[in-house]
Amino acid sequence: MSKLFRAVIMGPPGSGKGTISERIAQSFGLQHLSSGDFLRENIAANTEAGVLAKTYIEKRLLVPDHVMTRLLLPRLEEMTRHSWILDGFPRTLAQAEALSRACELDVVISLNIPLETLKERLRHRWIHPASGRVYNLCFNPPRVQGVDDISGEPLIQHEDDRPEALVARLRHYKDVAKPVIDLYKAKNILHTFSDTDTDRIWPHISSLLNTKIRTDQSSAQRASTN
């Protein structure tokens, strides 16, 4: 069996983590695990962690580290036979340290997108809350305006995606993410991509993953024939 591949994607709200993770999942066969979607599934299913997480999310707070790790790490353990990309976790240094104890990451992708671009994208972001499917009126519009392509249910916009809320969210992201980014830089697995456009970033991410995944697979094959 080829070596499993573990990746994390980081970036401020609107940087394209969800959009790029979906492309990676489709092009490279990785499982995409989004912490936000996973929390929403737990809330919908009324699990103990979901009920607890909801109280924080409703107040626009981060869910405490011990709740997040207790929820996410067992989910990752269930995926031991799959290569995966994690989106939205780890958010804090404590989460990153807990993840390091659980598994070894191959690549961390960090998205560095100009503020004006983030503002524009979030202003036009529409979400299907039940599935987490994300649309943008300019970039990937739904087939019918205001309606989810698959379920036909209405789309909503997040209060938080208003341009006025973004500066504070961005400042908060930078404060919390800085030590996480420094940790991955020190481990030599951080790859930062800066541009205004996912379509221009994508070829670089794709060639990075092509190199990494192919190199890992050939060394795993060499190990199995030795």
Ligand SMILES: Nc1ncnc2c1ncn2[C@@H]1O[C@H](COP(=O)(O)OP(=O)(O)OP(=O)(O)O)[C@@H](O)[C@H]1O
């Ligand atoms: N790793 C995490 N640690 C703590 N709380 C988290 C984590 N991931 C998600 N959450 C909680 O779930 C909420 C929804 O997460 P989600 O990633 O879907 O949206 P978001 O924070 O609005 O980010 P974005 O706009 O980048 O998609 C967050 O606002 C936060 O309260």
Ligand SMILES: O=c1ccn([C@@H]2O[C@H](COP(=O)(O)OP(=O)(O)O)[C@@H](O)[C@H]2O)c(=O)[nH]1
């Ligand atoms: O090059 C891009 C990438 C994303 N988006 C849109 O920008 C918003 C934010 O993207 P996403 O939800 O993937 O970002 P995240 O918050 O997960 O980082 C969504 O409406 C996307 O459809 C865009 O317009 N252009």
